[in-house]
Amino acid sequence: MSSSPSAPEAKQRPPHRDLRGALRAHLGGMLLSSHAVLLYIFLYLPIVVLVVFSFNDSRFLAKWGGATFRWYGELAGDTQVAYALWNSLFIAVLSTFISTVIGTLAAMAMERYRFHGQLAMDALLYLPIIIPDIAMAIMLLIWFNLSGVGFTPWKVELFGLRLAVPYSVIIGHVSFNISFVAIVVRARLADMDRALEEAAQDLYANSWQTFRRVLLPMMMPGIVAGALLAFTLSMDDFVITFFTSGAGFNTLTVYVFGLVKKGVTPKINAISTLMVVFSLALVGLARLLQKGGEGAPVDVDLF
Template sequence: MKKALLTYSSFILLFLYIPLVILALYSFNDSRINAAWKGFTLHWYVDLFQNEAVIDALLNSLLIALVTTAAATVLGTLCALGLHTYKQRTRTILSGFMYVPILVPDILMGLSMLLVFSQLHWELGKFTLIIAHITFSISFVVILLSARLASMGKTLQEAASDLGATPWQTFRYVTLPALLPGIISASLLTFTLSIDDFVISFFVSGPGSTTLPLYIYSMVKRGVTPEINALSTILVGMIVILMILSEKFQTKGTDGRKGQLPF
């Protein structure tokens, strides 16, 4: 039974990752036709980074992702800490609402955000992209940090209070250090979600706010070329690295060091 499950899992992983490997492989193909391998080359990557439109799209994606990550992490952390103070039943009900932006299809989320911005008469651009990305990212931050807070319990905070710590000292020296790996993991996940988003960005972007996924989509409409393969490979590589780092920090616990509390 164990061997059968291992084989099944291996086939699933191959099914998921072989297309990405092929895409990356053909980004080094010395031919504009993906159907035939003509030799190894790096000139598609050189041409790619000499393309001003690609650089602009990359800078837009990085700017939007960085601002989104900073805002969503701060707001999500405060929300998770606030929810943690409620009783279990109330916390469960309020936390359930956090799953709505995750469960709602992206196309509906994008359309609803477009309608809101239209009613507010906001011009579509980087600002609306950032607002939309923050909106769907906060839920991921709250859910990740709420789970970490639940695993921590309240024993350490109560012990700190018994030792004479103020609420601010308890947060600074007890809660925050224990929560920090989760905060870093949530911020990396938020950055990944933002830089990878296409559907919601498609609805709320405007002139001068084209992101990398949107630029890839515009290129694909003219046909799949090695430049698209190269650009997609770079994007996939960035996402994989960020997800690995996010998982590393998510599973990282406290370092186990012991010492006198600084209060």
């Protein structure tokens, strides 16, 4: 993560010229703060309500019927949920791995070399991010249909569950994740000091040694950030999975969408709560992996 140049700090502004100006500045600051407080309440209120009502001992969501772990208990014995969960994880892990490798290589090519068609490649890398997922889902649906790949499943046995994950879903996830990984890793590469690589080569390190001992370790925070982003996006995805999997295939998100369409139940709240906790854990893990939790949580150079 890069450090940003110093921001306009309140202290650095020139002293206010009169009392009225000072008062106005104070009032403005208070307005800004209360605006921020309200926005953060807006951001967290739905999630808090979601979590609280996952412990509600009543089928009717708006009525509080006492606290219970009943819905979590129901989830534990639900094989459909288990299948959906493992499908999600299987797709996320696999597509993250593939797209992280491909995306990292692409980032190195784009940032460290000049070659013919680089501009076109740049556009090709940006397009999957720009195009809305519904359009991308349609594109892939037609393509898999037309090419005859269809929804052929990959059959694997995992923890006693017989998964059948369509190749098309994994391919779909890779194709939207490559770009995100490439952009994150590229931002990291752009930040790195080339002198170190040049120094390594001056010391007679060959390309492979330079890559393995200098470039890769320095790129690592970017690669980890890109992989975590890819993993999150894969777990998050509904539309592309839905369109490239055929009927009856559930990931966690697709399963929850099906339940929500039938109605609101505390059971959905329980699954949702677990999903929120899971992503919180991921964010925590990301913070730990990057500089032991210090540093900016967002790379401003991405924007």
